[in-house]
Structures are given as C-alpha cells and as structure tokens.
Amino acid sequence: MKLAERMKKYEYITRDHLMPRIPVIVRVDGKAFHTFTKNFDRPFDYRFMDTMATSVLEVFKEMQGCKMAYIQSDEASFVLTDYDQLDTQGWFDYNQQKIVSISASTMTAVFNYQLSKYTEEPTCARFDSRAFNVPEAEVANYFLWRAQDWHRNSVTMYAQASFSHKELHKKTISDMHDMLYTRGKNWATDIPLRARNGTFIYRDASGVIQTSSLIQPQYVAIDKLWEQARPREV
Numbered sequence: 394m395k396l397a398e399r400m401k402k403y404e405y406i407t408r409d410h411l412m413p414r415i416p417v418i419v420r421v422d423g424k425a426f427h428t429f430t431k432n433f434d435r436p437f438d439y440r441f442m443d444t445m446a447t448s449v450l451e452v453f454k455e456m457q458g459c460k461m462a463y464i465q466s467d468e469a470s471f472v473l474t475d476y477d478q479l480d481t482q483g484w485f486d487y488n489q490q491k492i493v494s495i496s497a498s499t500m501t502a503v504f505n506y507q508l509s510k511y512t513e514e515p516t517c518a519r520f521d522s523r524a525f526n527v528p529e530a531e532v533a534n535y536f537l538w539r540a541q542d543w544h545r546n547s548v549t550m551y552a553q554a555s556f557s558h559k560e561l562h563k564k565t566i567s568d569m570h571d572m573l574y575t576r577g578k579n580w581a582t583d584i585p586l587r588a589r590n591g592t593f594i595y596r597d598a599s600g601v602i603q604t605s606s607l608i609q610p611q612y613v614a615i616d617k618l619w620e621q622a623r624p625r626e627v
C-alpha cells in the first residue's frame with residue numbers, strides 16, 4: 394500500500410458524517426467569554442450584541458442549507474438541512490469535522506474582524522462549535538430550549554446589576570422580578586428586545602433572510618418560524 398493511501402486510511406477511519414435528510418444543529422459558543430467580556434458594559438453590552446448579530450449573519454450566509462439561527466449571549470445555534478430537493482447536498486456533505494472546524498473558524502475570524510470596529514487593539518476571541526442531528530419534530534424545541542435559557546440568564550444578569558450575589562442567592566426568576574420592582578425597575582420594559590428575547594435569523598417563505606428579536610421563548614412562535622423556514626419538499 395502506498396504511503397498516501399495508508400495515511401488516508403487513518404484519516405478516514407474517524408471521519409464521521411451526520412445522518413442525511415435529518416436536520417443538523419450547529420452551535421458556536423465563545424470560549425471563556427466570562428473573561429473575554431470583563432471590560433464590556435454590564436449587564437448588557439450592545440456593541441457586543443451587534444457584533445454577534447452581524448457575525449452570525451455572515452456565518453449563516455456561508456452555511457449551505459442554513460434555514461434558521463438564534464443568537465443569545467456568546468452563542469449562536471444554526472439549523473441546516475439537506476432535503477430541499479431529492480438531490481440537495483448537505484453542507485460539506487454533512488462531514489462533522491468539516492462542519493465543526495469551519496463553523497468555529499469562520500465565526501472566530503468574522504467576530505474579531507467585526508469587533509475591531511469598536512476596539513483599538515486586535516482581539517483574540519475564539520469560538521468552539523458542535524454539530525449534531527436533531528429530528529425534524531424537535532427543531533423548534535431545541536430553539537425553545539436555548540431561548541428559555543437566555544430568558545433566565547437575561548433576568549439574572551439584569552438583577553445582578555442591582556443586587557449582590559448574596560441577595561440573589563437561591564432566588565427564583567419570579568423573585569428577581571419582584572425584587573427589581575422594589576427598586577423601580579422592570580425587566581420587561583427597561584431593556585431592548587434583543588437583550589430580552591435574543592435574536593432569530595431565518596428564511597421567510599420567499600427564502601429571504603430576516604432578523605427578528607420579537608420572538609418570545611414560546612413554542613408556538615418558534616415553531617411558526619421553523620415552519621416557514623424548513624424545506625417543503627422532503
């Protein structure tokens with residue numbers, strides 16, 4: 394066996410492909426952003442949020458078959474499909490290592506470039522990535538999970554700006570809303586939509602890319618987006 398042939402055998406043995414004709418979720422997440430964001434505005438840094446939104450939109454456009462994405466905090470989830478038509482190809486043929494490495498490196502490069510519009514020094518943010526199949530019937534639930542996670546984090550981050558760690562110890566989200574009221578604050582009206590709901594990017598019925606922070610963490614609203622975005626012809 395020739396050297397190249399033998400070496401390629403090693404490479405191919407761990408080359409995993411995701412299941413065709415099943416949606417793929419890709420999630421990129423900032424590495425150690427707790428530290429990276431230490432000088433950012435608290436509780437919410439709107440330049441950071443805008444940078445995430447612009448970068449994710451770029452990555453969305455790069456991903457073949459990307460139908461919908463959701464951004465919250467330092468993470469973004471994308472759903473990709475490969476069944477618009479019978480002969481539609483998945484992104485990198487659903488090669489998992491390619492999907493994970495290219496999504497992480499694209500997000501990393503684009504994010505640092507976009508952030509450089511606000512910073513004097515070059516930045517070295519990095520994103521990890523994971524990719525996995527989710528049944529079609531669970532796609533809306535996957536996004537609901539991430540949106541609910543942000544809802545909890547957003548209320549907590551807003552409360553942390555007014556109360557100490559000790560004061561918030563063991564407090565529920567409902568307790569935090571009540572505590573904020575006592576200081577004349579209202580999470581539901583004080584902060585912009587993107588800080589409350591996160592941001593969805595999706596293809597509408599005509600295939601045009603749209604961005605919205607109006608979608609609340611409710612199954613019906615998210616499923617409606619997915620219904621519009623998902624392939625018609627399976």
Ligand SMILES: Nc1nc2c(ncn2[C@@H]2O[C@H](COP(=O)(O)OP(=O)(O)OP(=O)(O)O)[C@@H](O)[C@H]2O)c(=O)[nH]1
Pocket residue numbers: 422423424425426427428430431432433434435436437438439441442466467
């Ligand atoms: N100041 C500020 N920080 C933010 C903002 N959005 C997100 N962050 C920070 O980003 C972190 C993201 O959390 P995680 O992804 O769970 O934690 P991480 O530190 O990135 O760790 P790994 O993802 O495990 O590498 C939050 O804990 C916040 O500290 C923001 O608008 N302003």
Ligand SMILES: [Mg+2]
Pocket residue numbers: 422423424425426427467
């Ligand atoms: Mg992170």
